[in-house]
Amino acid sequence: LSSLGALAYLVVIALSLGAFPCVPTVWRVPPKKDVNMTGTGDTNGSDSRAERVNRVLLLVVIASMATFSSYLMLLMYGVIHEICPWCLTSAVCCFSMFVIAVCTRLVPQYTKMVTIVLSTMLVIALGAWGVYQVQRHQERVALGLHGPSTDDAMALAEHLRDEGVTMYGSHYCGHCLEQKEEFGKDAFKVIDYVECAPDQKDSQSKKCQDKGLTGLPAWEIDGKILYGDRSLSELARLTKFILPSQRAGQIQQQRDEKPAAAAAPAAAA
Known part of the structure; x- marks a missing residue:
């Protein structure tokens, strides 16, 4: 400078x-x-x-x-x-x-x-x-690569891998970066991710072209392409998966309902 x-x-x-x-x-x-x-x-x-x-x-x-x-x-x-x-x-x-x-x-x-x-x-x-935006994007990329993963993110990532779900994205795509940050470093390593930018070492741009993608990020679930970044709960719903936090909430709800159900006959008597 x-x-x-x-x-x-x-x-x-x-x-x-x-x-x-x-x-x-x-x-x-x-x-x-x-x-x-x-x-x-x-x-x-x-x-x-x-x-x-x-x-x-x-x-x-x-x-x-x-x-x-x-x-x-x-x-x-x-x-x-x-x-x-x-x-x-x-x-x-x-x-x-x-x-x-x-x-x-x-x-x-x-x-x-x-x-x-x-x-x-x-x-x-x-x-x-423009220079400021580029520097800000690079800082966010570094944060996304080192961000921690929650139990929900790890469990969902393993489920998506087992179900054959694929994410298509690009390193310069802001929404793709937000999607990566949603999972965190460890969980995103499990995701089947396809890099569409041709200037990257691990680029699979031809695969993205063959899919005829019109936007990024894109998720391929059961052969269907869904565009846009998705929350963990939405991805879980689309793949019929119950997140650990949701499962814990359901168990707690069932425990709360049991005393109420037992008290109902006693009150009627």
Whole structure:
């Protein structure tokens, strides 16, 4: 992350000083009186094409840095809960450059400048959100692989294996991960699981294609395909299995009913 930040600052410096042979310096901003604020034209002294490209590139880089700095500040205060002096300094620099770029009308056409800034900020924000979702998914995968299994999960997994029930899923499927977490590490090892993602070592994607699956996760029970993640109780009901917790509840209910049944004749007498 530090390397990317340093690279971004170097790009800003290079663009500002016109370091690229084909691109002149950008800080030769025309006076305000020469700027057409209607967004319908350029300044009285038209810039060269290379300089206009340079201005747009610089504005895009600065807007990207300001947007990503906002995302990092959100993580620092909302997730990490620790102060990073260098991060704060970098954020101040990014926001300052962004204000300067906007106030000095780096891109002469006002409408074009707003469009570029908003589009850039949106793309960076969506990219940051995507990275966060990927990291969150990876953390959940690790949790699913190490989560404990209940007695119900172990008993049901063994029953599903004996009944020839198969689960089809994928490592990048969120609902598939939730289904795995429902069973836990030990119980899920017992399940007959078919990995449909072609990029995995244990992939059986051809088998998934032959089944004509239209969604994941999918359960094959008695030759029928059922889509969606299922609770343990629902899978038990579909395969006519009584979970240990349900069996214990039935036994307790029968014990409670016996005294009531014995008391009924005595009350009638």
